[in-house]
Structure formats: C-alpha cells, structure tokens
Amino acid sequence: MEHQDSPTPERPIFEALLYPHRSLGPKGYAILLAGTAAIVFLYGMVFLVMGAWPIFGFLGGEWLLFWFLFRKNHRGDDRAERIRLYADHLLFERYDRQGGHTIERLQPYWLSVILDRAEEPDNALYLRSHGKSIAVGAFLSPQERRDLAAELREVLSRHRSAPVPA
Template identity: 45%
Template sequence: MTEAVRDPVLFDATLRPHRSLGRRGFLLVMAAVAGGGFLIGTGFFLAGAWPVAGFCGLEILLVYIAFKMNFREGRRAEHLRLTPDGLDVTHIAPNGKQGTLRFEPTWLSVQMDDPPRHDSRLTLRSHGKQLEIGAFLQPFEKLEVAEALRAALVRYRETPAF
C-alpha cells in the first residue's frame, strides 16, 4: 500500500512572511540610494567637507545591511500538515534549521480572535502544549489559517478511524 493511500493529508499549508520587494526592486532601490548618496557625498567633498562623504558611504552600507537582514528573515517559514497520525508543525528558521512539533488532533484547539485585532495571536493547544503560529502574518491572514485549520479538524473528527 502506498504512503498516499495509507496516510491522506487533510490539511497542508506553508506560512511565510510577506515580502513585497523582489530582487529587481531591491536593485533599483539600492541604485537610487547609492546614486543619491554618491551625489550628496561628492557635493560635500567638493565643498571641503570631505568627512561627510564617508558618512554617506556608511549610510549606503547600513541601508544595504538592513535590506539583507530583512530578506534573510523572509526565509522563515512554518509548515502545517494534518494527517490521521497528527498535526505536524515544522518551523524553518532563516538559517535553514528545522524543528517539528506534533499535536494530537482529537483534542487540538485552534484559538484566534474573531474579528482579529492587531495584537491577535493564532495559538494551537492540546494536552498542555501551546504553540503560537504565524506570528509574522497579518491579522486577517491568521484568521483565514485558523478557519481553514478548524474546518480540517472537523473533517478529521468526522472521518472514521483508518
């Protein structure tokens, strides 16, 4: 018997932080920042205030580092997979390290404010274990995940034992 037949997937979602700036946009922004910094630095250098040129270069470097840190954080992800064996929540850190936590879906509760507020948390609870997921999502996105996961749990509980 194949794995797919033996272990049907009732819910499968990967949550990632939203990043609106792609590689091309990043290059355009950095070109504009570098160009502006170069022009300003050159102007001050020619006016005799040469130390300002160094600070303009430092500002460009700091903007670059901030963008790179932001892009690195964008590699964070959470993968949720509900099967008859349980709900596996896999956290993927920006450095690629992974950790998985398994919940028993029979007693799992999904908690989320409805309507969502800015400080709303999406929390999974079961047998004394508690885990916040999707902390990087917008409140309405957390609510969508909560509703979809609740619907999958209802299907799980209504399905006869495998």
C-alpha cells in the same frame, strides 16, 4: 501563506506553509540599492567638484551603513511554520531565525484550534491537544490568523467526519 488540499496516501491531507510577509522582493531590493547608490554618488560628485571632498567619503560611508542595515533587516526574518495534516497525526514544524527547527506531532481528533481575542488586533492563534499548546503564526497579520483558524477548523472538521478506511 500557501496551502494545498490533496488526499493521497503518501501526501498530507492538508498542508499550510506560513512565513512573514515581505513587501520588497529580490528585484525590488536590487532596484532600491542601485537607486540609492546612484543618488548618493551623484550628490557626492557635486560636493567633490565643489572641493568638499570629505563629504564624498561621508556620503559613501552613510550609504554603506544603509546597505549593511537594510541587508541585515532583509535577510533577518527567515522564520517559517509548516502545518501538515495526515490521516493519523498533525505535524507542526517551526523554523526560526537562527536556523533552528522544531517539530511537534499532535493527534488531530483531540486537536482544538483556539483564536484568543479574535476580533482584536493582537489576537493569538494556538493549537491545543493533550495539555500541549503551540502558538501559530505570530508573524501573520490579525486577519491572516483569523483566516487560518477558520480554515484549520473546517479542515479538521471534514477530517474527523470522514469515514475511516477499512
């Protein structure tokens, strides 16, 4: 989760970019694949030297399946959400796994930040305004949703109490 506070006319007053946590970065991914390939190759060579050559092929096939499934898992969660607060509106953008992009525009003065079941592990965060409700950060941890809710409430409160420019 990245955010910035910068009140300039062309920039948002507040911006948060939300995305799922990745415990393994690109370098770690490469090390994992190279390490497992080396181990599988060495085991395969032992069986090849012993004369059990079909096992070498099965180990290679097993590693290819591991690589395919791990790559699919590693690339499969490209979700992201962006929240931007401007002087007269809040813009919520959602990018889904299939590359879809949705944009919601909300009026910040009537916006409510709702954290259902705040202290429970399955809490849910919503932005509500004029009968419209948007779920936010479903991929975040419960504590990250609590922190985001508190930060959004504080930013909206400051924004609502700021003097209106003439």
